[in-house]
Amino acid sequence: MRVHLYSVCRNEARILGFFFRHYLPWVDRFVIYDDGSDDDSNQIITSHPNTEVRRFLRTTPDSFDLSARQLLNNCWKESRGKADWVVVTDIDEHLYHSDIKKYLLSCRSKGITVIPALGYQMITDEFPAADEHLASTRMKGAQFSIMNKLGIFNPDLVKETNFAVGRHEAEPIGLIKLPKQDELLLLHYKYLGFDYLIERNFSLREGRGATDVQKGFGHHYFWDEEKYRERWKFFESKLVNIALLGPEAWINYREPKWWRKSRKPRPWWKRLRDLFALVLPYIRGRSSRL
Numbered sequence: 001m002r003v004h005l006y007s008v009c010r011n012e013a014r015i016l017g018f019f020f021r022h023y024l025p026w027v028d029r030f031v032i033y034d035d036g037s038d039d040d041s042n043q044i045i046t047s048h049p050n051t052e053v054r055r056f057l058r059t060t061p062d063s064f065d066l067s068a069r070q071l072l073n074n075c076w077k078e079s080r081g082k083a084d085w086v087v088v089t090d091i092d093e094h095l096y097h098s099d100i101k102k103y104l105l106s107c108r109s110k111g112i113t114v115i116p117a118l119g120y121q122m123i124t125d126e127f128p129a130a131d132e133h134l135a136s137t138r139m140k141g142a143q144f145s146i147m148n149k150l151g152i153f154n155p156d157l158v159k160e161t162n163f164a165v166g167r168h169e170a171e172p173i174g175l176i177k178l179p180k181q182d183e184l185l186l187l188h189y190k191y192l193g194f195d196y197l198i199e200r201n202f203s204l205r206e207g208r209g210a211t212d213v214q215k216g217f218g219h220h221y222f223w224d225e226e227k228y229r230e231r232w233k234f235f236e237s238k239l240v241n242i243a244l245l246g247p248e249a250w251i252n253y254r255e256p257k258w259w260r261k262s263r264k265p266r267p268w269w270k271r272l273r274d275l276f277a278l279v280l281p282y283i284r285g286r287s288s289r290l
Contacts, residue, residue, distance in 0.1 A: 001105060003027045004079040004155075005087040008056055008068055009045070010035040010207055012091040014127075014196075016044045018134050018189065022094045024048065026101050027087060033071060035064065035207060062209035065165045065217035073163050079155045084108060086155045088167065094187040095151045096135050098247055103183060104152070113154040113177045116170075116259045117186035118250060119147025120242060121235045127193040134189055142238035145255035147188045165217055169258045178259060182250040185242065191232065198228060 005027045012019070023030070032045050033056040045051050060066040076086040085104055089095060095117055097103045107115060120141035128138055150161065150170040159174035191197050205221045212218055223231075242249065 001085070001101070001108070002029075002083045003085045003087060003104070004029045004031070004076070004083040005089065006031050006033075006072065006075050007089055007091055008033045008035060008071070009037060009041050009053075009091055011037045011039045011041060011203060013037075013039040013041050013044055015092055015189065015192070016041060017130055018128070018132065019091050019094075020048050021133050022096075022135055023087070026104075029083070031075065033075070058209070060209075060211065063211035063215075063217070064207050064209055065212050065215075069163055069165050069167075072167060073161050076155055076161075081156065083155055085152050087152050088161070088163075089149075089151050089186075092189045093147070093149070093151070094135050094189060096185045096187050096242075097183055103247075107179060108154075110179075111177050112179050113157045113175055114150060114172050114259075115152040115179060115184050116182065116257070117147075117149055117151045117184040118182050118253050118257070119144045119149065119186045119188060119255070121147065121191060122187050122189050123191040123232070123235055123239060124193055127196050135187060138189070138192075139187075139241055139243040140239045141187060141242050142235040142240070143253060143255045144188065144235070145257075147186050148255065148257055148259075149186055150259070151186060152184065181247075182253070182257065183247045185249060187242070191235065194228070194232060197232070198225060201228070 003026060005023060009032050028050060030045070030048070030051040031054060032051065033054050034042055035056040042053050045053050056067070056071070058064065058067040059070050072088050076088055079086050087095060121144040122134070122138060122141040124138050128134060132138065146168055149167050150163070150172065153161070153172065157175040158172050160172065162171040162173065164170065190200060201221045204218065208218055208221065
C-alpha cells in the first residue's frame with residue numbers, strides 16, 4: 001500500500017518534527033509547497049526521506065487562500081496510478097486512527113474511496129518537548145466541526161475534490177464511497193500553549209493578501225489576545241481524552257458533518273460520464289500495449 005501526502009508550509013520549523021514523527025510510519029512520499037518560509041522549514045523537510053519541497057505559487061496574487069484552494073484541488077492528481085491513497089492536510093493536522101495502516105487496508109478492500117475525518121481542537125498547557133509523538137502524549141481535545149475535513153482519498157477513483165477555502169468542506173466527484181462509520185480523526189495541534197497560539201496566528205497574518213482580508217478568509221488570525229483567551233476557555237471546557245475513545249469516537253461526536261448531509265443525487269448520466277472519464281485512461285493504456 002502506497003500513500004502520498006501533499007501540504008503547504010509557511011515557517012513551520014517548530015512543529016515539523018511532530019508532523020514527520022506522526023506521518024513517516026505510514027506515508028511513502030511527501031510533497032510540500034513552501035510559501036516563502038524564512039526559518040529552517042525547508043532544511044527540516046528535505047532532511048527526511050522521500051520528501052520534495054516545491055515553491056508555492058500564488059495563482060491569485062492577492063490571495064493565499066484562493067491560491068491554496070486551487071493548488072490543493074489539483075496537486076494530488078499526479079499520484080494517479082502511483083498511490084493507493086493520497087493525504088491532503090496542513091502541517092498542524094494529524095490524521096489519526098489507532099491502527100491507521102490496518103484501517104486503510106480495510107477501507108481499500110471494501111471499495112471505500114473517500115475518508116473524511118472528525119475534527120478535534122487539541123490543547124496543551126505548554127509547548128510539547130521536541131521528541132514527543134503528539135498523538136501518543138497529547139490527546140486532550142474538543143470536538144470542532146470546522147476541522148471536519150476530507151483528508152484521505154483514492155486518487156484513481158476520485159475525479160475532483162472540490163475543496164472549499166481552507167478545505168473545511170469538499171464536494172468530491174467520481175466513484176465516491178464513504179465508510180459506514182467515521183473512525184478517522186483529525187487532531188488539530190495549534191493550541192500548543194497559549195504563547196505559541198498567539199505567536200503562530202499573529203505570524204500567519206503576514207501571509208494574507210488583500211482579497212483574503214476583504215472576504216474574511218482566515219479572519220481568526222486578526223483577533224486580539226482577549227478573543228483568543230475566550231476561545232481557549234471555550235475549548236478547554238469541552239476537553240475529552242481522545243485516547244480513551246478508541247475507534248468508536250464517532251458514536252458520541254455531535255458536531256455537524258458536511259459529508260453526512262442529505263444531498264440531491266447526481267443524475268445517472270453524470271455518474272456514468274464520471275465513471276467513463278476515470279476508466280478511459282486505463283482502456284487507452286491497455287490497448288496501446290496490445
